[in-house]
Amino acid sequence: MTQIKIFDTTLRDGEQSPGVNLNQLEKLELAKQLERFGIDVMEAGFPASSQGDFDAVKKIAETVKNVSVTGLARAVKSDIDACWKALKNAQDPRLHVFIATSPIHMEYKLQKTPEEVIETAVEMVKYGKQFFDHVEWSAEDASRTDLDFLAKIVEKVIDAGATVINLPDTVGYTMPREYGAMFRYMKENVPNIDKADLSCHCHDDLGMALANSLAAVENGATQVEGTINGIGERAGNASLEELAVALKIRNDYYPYHTNLVLNEIKRTSDMVSKFTGMTIPGNKAVVGRNAFAHESGIHQDGVLKNAETYEIITPELVGVHSNNLVLGKHSGRHAFTDKIKQLGYQLSEDKLKEAFKAFKLLTDRKKEVTDDDLFAILTDIQTDTSNVKRYMLEDFKVQYGSSEKPSATVTLTTPDDEKVKDTKTGQGSVEALYNTLDELIKEETHLTDFQLNSIGQGRDALAEVHVSLTVDGETVSGRGSAQDVLEAAVQAYLNGVNRAIYQKKAV
Numbered sequence: 080m081t082q083i084k085i086f087d088t089t090l091r092d093g094e095q096s097p098g099v100n101l102n103q104l105e106k107l108e109l110a111k112q113l114e115r116f117g118i119d120v121m122e123a124g125f126p127a128s129s130q131g132d133f134d135a136v137k138k139i140a141e142t143v144k145n146v147s148v149t150g151l152a153r154a155v156k157s158d159i160d161a162c163w164k165a166l167k168n169a170q171d172p173r174l175h176v177f178i179a180t181s182p183i184h185m186e187y188k189l190q191k192t193p194e195e196v197i198e199t200a201v202e203m204v205k206y207g208k209q210f211f212d213h214v215e216w217s218a219e220d221a222s223r224t225d226l227d228f229l230a231k232i233v234e235k236v237i238d239a240g241a242t243v244i245n246l247p248d249t250v251g252y253t254m255p256r257e258y259g260a261m262f263r264y265m266k267e268n269v270p271n272i273d274k275a276d277l278s279c280h281c282h283d284d285l286g287m288a289l290a291n292s293l294a295a296v297e298n299g300a301t302q303v304e305g306t307i308n309g310i311g312e313r314a315g316n317a318s319l320e321e322l323a324v325a326l327k328i329r330n331d332y333y334p335y336h337t338n339l340v341l342n343e344i345k346r347t348s349d350m351v352s353k354f355t356g357m358t359i360p361g362n363k364a365v366v367g368r369n370a371f372a373h374e375s376g377i378h379q380d381g382v383l384k385n386a387e388t389y390e391i392i393t394p395e396l397v398g399v400h401s402n403n404l405v406l407g408k409h410s411g412r413h414a415f416t417d418k419i420k421q422l423g424y425q426l427s428e429d430k431l432k433e434a435f436k437a438f439k440l441l442t443d444r445k446k447e448v449t450d451d452d453l454f455a456i457l458t459d460i461q462t463d464t465s466n467v468k469r470y471m472l473e474d475f476k477v478q479y480g481s482s483e484k485p486s487a488t489v490t491l492t493t494p495d496d497e498k499v500k501d502t503k504t505g506q507g508s509v510e511a512l513y514n515t516l517d518e519l520i521k522e523e524t525h526l527t528d529f530q531l532n533s534i535g536q537g538r539d540a541l542a543e544v545h546v547s548l549t550v551d552g553e554t555v556s557g558r559g560s561a562q563d564v565l566e567a568a569v570q571a572y573l574n575g576v577n578r579a580i581y582q583k584k585a586v
């Protein structure tokens with residue numbers, strides 16, 4: 080069976096999703112989880128785009144060991160230099176350099192003739208090869224490129240040293256048969272094509288990203304690029320968990336295998352959703368809450384008689400365990416430590432103490448602590464930016480009655496270690512809290528989005544709030560989880576403001 084290499088771009092194309100901005104600690108945690116998931120190549124970011132991106136790519140490159148780490152570069156020397164600086168300590172570094180090849184991009188965006196584009200592409204691949212053994216070259220907007228021109232430039236960049244040729248459907252325009260035919264055309268018309276891996280990269284504007292990726296594989300692509308939960312620019316990228324499960328379940332049809340560890344899907348997907356604030360729709364294939372729920376009586380009857388009547392994927396295959404009750408009030412430190420090791424976390428002694436304290440606090444309020452709860456505690460602790468001065472919640476009270484205007488009193492410690500307190504009203508409890516916070520927070524803050532979800536099920540499930548904010552003009556997201564909805568709302572708001580402060584310090 081042919082191996083299909085998996086190139087994950089959650090941390091680059093995925094991070095380009097509107098409203099998403101991950102900090103370095105979150106990127107690092109995600110990178111470790113992606114490594115556990117078994118991807119082959121990780122696009123950790125776009126080092127030339129900002130100091131924050133550069134630092135994150137460098138840190139990831141120095142941390143993960145079993146994955147080839149890459150960074151994106153435009154076809155300019157300074158971008159390639161930034162990539163090399165960020166990636167040179169990686170176990171297996173690679174460069175990903177791109178230039179647009181479609182008539183519309185060449186004429187209007189690049190303002191270059193086709194011959195100039197070929198010249199630049201070849202020159203930049205050669206430049207990159209001075210540093211990197213592996214160079215992936217992408218023809219941006221390949222699916223709207225003239226096939227003969229594409230074949231010509233591909234041949235030249237392979238001669239220049241490119242080891243992977245990626246042909247993206249940048250604007251999500253192509254159809255499966257058409258996209259597959261483009262790969263076949265390259266296989267049949269580029270004389271040196273066997274010297275490079277062919278890679279596909281699909282966007283989902285017309286809902287075709289996964290179908291197009293599979294069509295590419297059927298026609299010679301040996302690498303698929305995509306993201307977890309399909310996040311990415313506009314409508315997103317091909318969803319890697321869907322690809323992985325499709326290849327596994329339809330192994331009779333597709334003679335290919337990947338190195339992915341399928342039972343890490345749920346955790347990887349949850350982490351991406353939590354960090355990005357992009358909630359997974361209930362009906363999303365493979366990872367949606369309803370993906371394994373059988374609602375109609377006829378289906379339930381069938382499943383009870385033989386699960387395979389209506390169930391083609393078992394929840395266990397993708398790491399969903401219905402019985403994930405793990406620890407409770409009487410669980411000690413030993414059981415707790417064992418469990419977090421099982422979950423794949425490695426914590427320093429200090430973080431372990433902190434996590435155990437948070438776990439014990441939770442068991443005071445919640446009888447059954449599930450994997451989902453532990454996951455929330457552990458990811459919060461691993462991505463905590465508490466070494467940076469920040470706003471901290473000391474106390475809050477909300478007065479609410481259906482016939483009176485809600486008011487909120489909040490006490491905070493500011494980044495300058497001052498205790499401040501105020502009371503304000505609002506149309507609802509959350510607005511009253513946020514109006515009070517705005518009074519106490521020095522930065523100019525506006526709320527642009529608010530989402531509330533529960534972690535797990537049941538009356539005592541933790542509440543999780545995601546907010547989008549602008550803080551002094553910068554767009555940030557924030558999240559908070561707590562037993563109480565209002566507390567989660569306050570924590571999310573403060574988390575967003577503190578992230579803006581952290582980001583400013585990191586630049």
Ligand code: KIV
Pocket residue numbers: 092177217218219220247248249250280282
């Ligand atoms: O969609 C695209 O074309 C890209 C390239 C930069 C590879 O993301």
Ligand code: ZN
Pocket residue numbers: 092247249280282312
């Ligand atoms: Zn893309």
